[in-house]
Amino acid sequence: MESHKQPHLKIEKEKAQKFIKYIKKNFKGLSILTNKFKTIKQEDFILFPLNNELPDYEKVKDQLNAHLNCEIINTKAIANSDYKPRSLEKALDKKIPQNLMKFIPKSFDIIGDIAIVELNQFDNIERTDNIKELIAQAIITVNKNIKTVYEKISEIEGTLRLRDLEHLAGKNRTETIHKENNCKFKLDVKKTFFSPRLNYERQRVSHSNIKTGEKIVDMFSGVGPFSIQIAKINVVKIYAFDINPIAIKYLQENINMNKLQGVISPFNKNIRTLLNPTNSLANSLKHNIDRIIMNLPKTSLSFMDVVSYLSKKEGTTIHNYQICSKPESIRKAIKNLEEKFGSFELKLEGIKHARIVKSYSPKEDMISIDAFIKNTLSDY
Numbered sequence: 001m002e003s004h005k006q007p008h009l010k011i012e013k014e015k016a017q018k019f020i021k022y023i024k025k026n027f028k029g030l031s032i033l034t035n036k037f038k039t040i041k042q043e044d045f046i047l048f049p050l051n052n053e054l055p056d057y058e059k060v061k062d063q064l065n066a067h068l069n070c071e072i073i074n075t076k077a078i079a080n081s082d083y084k085p086r087s088l089e090k091a092l093d094k095k096i097p098q099n100l101m102k103f104i105p106k107s108f109d110i111i112g113d114i115a116i117v118e119l120n121q122f123d124n125i126e127r128t129d130n131i132k133e134l135i136a137q138a139i140i141t142v143n144k145n146i147k148t149v150y151e152k153i154s155e156i157e158g159t160l161r162l163r164d165l166e167h168l169a170g171k172n173r174t175e176t177i178h179k180e181n182n183c184k185f186k187l188d189v190k191k192t193f194f195s196p197r198l199n200y201e202r203q204r205v206s207h208s209n210i211k212t213g214e215k216i217v218d219m220f221s222g223v224g225p226f227s228i229q230i231a232k233i234n235v236v237k238i239y240a241f242d243i244n245p246i247a248i249k250y251l252q253e254n255i256n257m258n259k260l261q262g263v264i265s266p267f268n269k270n271i272r273t274l275l276n277p278t279n280s281l282a283n284s285l286k287h288n289i290d291r292i293i294m295n296l297p298k299t300s301l302s303f304m305d306v307v308s309y310l311s312k313k314e315g316t317t318i319h320n321y322q323i324c325s326k327p328e329s330i331r332k333a334i335k336n337l338e339e340k341f342g343s344f345e346l347k348l349e350g351i352k353h354a355r356i357v358k359s360y361s362p363k364e365d366m367i368s369i370d371a372f373i374k375n376t377l378s379d380y
């Protein structure tokens with residue numbers, strides 16, 4: 001870099017201000033100067049490093065010459081150690097083959113200071129050298145808040161809904177603190193489930209006309225993003241269940257870390273244990289719950305027996321998540337619910353909301369439905 005030659009615009013000191021004004025006025029939005037290199041001060045002159053990567057650089061050069069009557073010289077450039085490329089493409093320019101540039105990810109998940117990227121598009125390319133590591137390093141260079149990059153190497157799988165990750169760059173540390181809707185979440189990206197893409201859902205549900213004093217069950221709480229955001233702004237009592245002990249450990253920390261209006265009781269239990277009649281907690285919750293969050297989209301419908309156990313004859317709101325095939329995924333999700341309600345003596349009073357949260361796979365959507373149901377069981 002030391003011996004790199006770069007075109008510089010050499011201008012008398014007194015005319016430097018005029019030059020800056022001229023480029024601001026006449027080349028709006030164009031990066032005429034590059035901040036990869038430092039401006040050089042000589043006795044009576046200033047040398048501004050020009051951006052010769054501009055597509056119409058030759059035209060720009062002619063225009064500068066014509067209007068400022070200045071000299072453009074090719075001289076040794078001084079690297080600017082503070083320079084940070086603004087895009088991944090810029091950061092990777094000349095580092096990876098041009099024909100692979102199109103595979104650079106356009107987006108990735110950011111959880112706290114950790115980026116989680118999908119790079120399997122490079123798996124079938126013959127000579128990848130250390131391309132994945134270079135991309136990961138470029139992600140850190142371009143995004144000042146990212147300290148670590150992991151690659152997704154499996155789908156989200158199993159009862160605990162976790163995925164395998166491979167460390168690519170930065171500190172090899174899976175614990176982080178994620179900020180969302182005015183709340184903080186400590187979590188481990190490898191050992192607990194967390195999706196920043198449900199941000200809007202959490203905000204929507206926590207603002208959905210929740211009444212003071214409501215009793216709520218978060219059936220699959222994870223580290224608590226729904227429970228915490230609801231309890232942050234509502235005076236309610238939440239019973240949060242998760243089968244993953246590590247998720248419940250973080251939920252407890254998150255309860256302590258966020259100033260909550262409501263009260264959350266975390267339970268490291270399979271939600272099904274509520275159906276055990278010897279369970280005293282279960283007895284206190286039976287047909288006594290105003291609101292139920294069912295954020296386990298793949299299998300939420302198989303827990304309708306628990307919903308039936310918890311829901312009240314006066315009515316209970318459920319926030320249900322499902323994965324349904326395209327097209328007409330919303331209609332299918334509502335139909336699935338109606339069929340399940342029928343088998344558990346639950347009467348659907350109304351659908352308050354239904355939307356596609358995101359495309360889950362090329363053939364499936366993730367759906368959210370808010371429904372108001374009444375328990376019509378005769379045994380209470």
Ligand SMILES: C[S@@+](CC[C@H](N)C(=O)[O-])C[C@H]1O[C@@H](n2cnc3c(N)ncnc32)[C@H](O)[C@@H]1O
Pocket residue numbers: 159160161193194195198219220221222223224225226241242243244247269270271272295296297
């Ligand atoms: C899709 S994650 C959702 C977590 C959380 N609601 C969120 O938005 O981040 C589902 C969670 O359900 C938990 N889980 C799976 N089966 C369960 C069960 N039978 N009882 C309680 N928790 C369960 C998993 O450990 C996982 O943390």
